[in-house]
Amino acid sequence: xxxELKNFTKxxxxxxxxxxxxxxxxxxxxxxxxxxxxxxxxxxxxxxxKMQRQLDDMFKATGHQNAxxxxxxxxxxxxxxxxxVEGFAKECxxxxxxxxxNDENGGGVVxxxxxxxxEELIIRPTSExxxxxxxxNWIHSYRDLPILINQWANVFRWEMRTRMFLRTAExxxxxxxxxxxxxxxxxxxxxxxxxxxAEFAEGHMAMPVVKGVKSANERFAGAVETYTIEAxxxxxxxxxxxxxxxxxxxxxxxxxxxxxxANNEPEYVWATSWGVSxxxxxxxxxxxxxxxxxxxxxxLAPIHVAIVPIYKEKAQLDAIAERMQPIIDELxxxxxxxxxxxxxxxxxxxxxxxxxxxxxxxxLAVGARDLEKxxxxxxxxxxxxKEEIAFEGIVDEIMRILDDIQxxxxxxxxxxxxxxxxxxDSYDEFKEKITQGYFILAHWDGTxxxxxxxxxxxxxxxxxxxxxxxxxxxxxxxxxxxxxRRVLFAISY
Numbered sequence: 001x002x003x004e005l006k007n008f009t010k011x012x013x014x015x016x017x018x019x020x021x022x023x024x025x026x027x028x029x030x031x032x033x034x035x036x037x038x039x040x041x042x043x044x045x046x047x048x049x050k051m052q053r054q055l056d057d058m059f060k061a062t063g064h065q066n067a068x069x070x071x072x073x074x075x076x077x078x079x080x081x082x083x084x085v086e087g088f089a090k091e092c093x094x095x096x097x098x099x100x101x102n103d104e105n106g107g108g109v110v111x112x113x114x115x116x117x118x119e120e121l122i123i124r125p126t127s128e129x130x131x132x133x134x135x136x137n138w139i140h141s142y143r144d145l146p147i148l149i150n151q152w153a154n155v156f157r158w159e160m161r162t163r164m165f166l167r168t169a170e171x172x173x174x175x176x177x178x179x180x181x182x183x184x185x186x187x188x189x190x191x192x193x194x195x196x197x198a199e200f201a202e203g204h205m206a207m208p209v210v211k212g213v214k215s216a217n218e219r220f221a222g223a224v225e226t227y228t229i230e231a232x233x234x235x236x237x238x239x240x241x242x243x244x245x246x247x248x249x250x251x252x253x254x255x256x257x258x259x260x261x262a263n264n265e266p267e268y269v270w271a272t273s274w275g276v277s278x279x280x281x282x283x284x285x286x287x288x289x290x291x292x293x294x295x296x297x298x299x300l301a302p303i304h305v306a307i308v309p310i311y312k313e314k315a316q317l318d319a320i321a322e323r324m325q326p327i328i329d330e331l332x333x334x335x336x337x338x339x340x341x342x343x344x345x346x347x348x349x350x351x352x353x354x355x356x357x358x359x360x361x362x363x364l365a366v367g368a369r370d371l372e373k374x375x376x377x378x379x380x381x382x383x384x385x386k387e388e389i390a391f392e393g394i395v396d397e398i399m400r401i402l403d404d405i406q407x408x409x410x411x412x413x414x415x416x417x418x419x420x421x422x423x424x425d426s427y428d429e430f431k432e433k434i435t436q437g438y439f440i441l442a443h444w445d446g447t448x449x450x451x452x453x454x455x456x457x458x459x460x461x462x463x464x465x466x467x468x469x470x471x472x473x474x475x476x477x478x479x480x481x482x483x484x485r486r487v488l489f490a491i492s493y
Contacts, residue, residue, distance in 0.1 A: 008022065008292070011234065019286060028165075050300045051205075056152075064176060065148065068151055072095060073129055075122055081251060081254040084129070085221075097116055099114075128222065129255075132252065136255050147179040150175070153175065154172050157171075171277050173275050176272070176275065180271070186248075190227055190274065194228070202410065205287070207410070212464025212465050213228070222250050223245040224250070232417045232439055236436070236439070241279070252271060253268055284296070294359030297406050304336040304361055304362065306351075307341065307364045309324075309366050310365060311367065319371060327394055365379075380401055417439065434459075434489065434491060
């Protein structure tokens with residue numbers, strides 16, 4: 001059984017298959033009976049909860065409050081902002097009836113044709129429209145602003161090609177929606193929240209990101225500007241890991257949301273929206289994990305330390321438990337989650353394999369002989385290095401090792417990105433390198449036509465125009481026209 005647990009497809013052989021197997025074998029999620037949807041299992045959800053808890057604290061520290069808005073949106077609301085409806089029209093699930101009835105011919109339940117809705121309802125693909133219709137009732141004067149709201153919710157986008165966590169029809173996320181009195185304040189809010197995402201990704205996920213602004217082709221539907229954090233996965237592909245949008249006055253105009261400013265003049269409100277989703281779970285998996293299973297940064301691990309007692313009789317187990325309990329208590333006092341695995345229905349070898357596959361950062365194996373010599377075996381998940389560690393001072397040492405794992409995972413991912421980020425000047429070289437899994441910095445003439453051509457011919461997209469980087473003018477690699485600076489290209493998930 002232990003061997004079966006660890007029998008993964010190798011990343012080098014089939015990266016996509018490796019990912020799919022890992023999600024299942026690490027007990028994170030499974031396919032549901034509903035096409036395109038997934039069941040997030042307790043262990044996977046525990047990781048998401050850790051993400052959620054940390055992000056929620058960061059949002060509240062920046063002055064935001066949580067609220068909740070309806071799942072169903074009147075169809076007419078989506079019609080009010082033309083770019084927005086165009087961006088989501090093909091992904092919307094539509095509710096047309098409000099009742100079922102028993103089939104008179106005994107065929108189970110059927111839709112009652114007499115229960116047709118006067119206006120169809122859309123399962124939210126995102127909530128800008130319903131929220132701005134609500135804000136109209138909340139905002140009258142500049143004294144009512146800013147409004148800083150976040151919502152934790154599920155959304156639905158009818159995706160045809162799905163992969164667990166990365167792209168599913170229904171997914172969990174948070175969406176911030178803020179209203180401001182000035183353009184400057186709204187723009188500053190959008191950038192501030194992008195920086196919050198970047199801080200979370202790097203500080204907690206140990207995942208380095210590139211911050212920047214999206215091109216017009218890649219911009220959120222209805223936004224004036226979209227800011228993004230882009231992360232490199234181990235195969236060199238990019239994963240958009242968080243976005244923040246400056247919406248200008250587009251939604252305020254669509255829903256007629258005005259306020260009386262300090263000069264006693266009516267003015268449309270300025271807006272932002274921003275979000276991250278369970279896609280971060282996919283990012284976490286693909287940034288750090290290896291051919292032996294999941295690798296988790298300690299700050300997001302549901303279990304920090306797993307202790308496996310090795311014994312032949314109950315008296316030995318009792319002695320091990322007694323010796324380890326003060327250590328467990330002290331680790332828990334320091335904020336760690338510790339599992340003392342004394343289950344007698346699984347052999348130690350299975351437990352070792354299971355914790356390895358699930359990415360538990362530190363594992364201890366303690367037997368009767370270890371008690372005699374005052375030390376036990378410690379294995380750290382990131383390197384799989386084993387060492388003998390004395391019980392004396394073990395708590396401090398575990399804390400140090402966990403800090404080192406967190407830092408090492410970030411450093412390793414950053415080094416990988418540095419090695420696989422290159423500068424390219426010719427389109428022929430670009431077409432060759434982009435298939436090999438690189439982030440490419442190249443010149444682009446700024447037109448949608450050229451961007452579309454590159455995407456059609458290479459599958460690469462402009463991931464962002466980085467906030468930092470080479471701003472030296474040059475010429476577009478495709479057209480030879482002037483280019484103000486290099487932008488970041490990659491093939492993405």
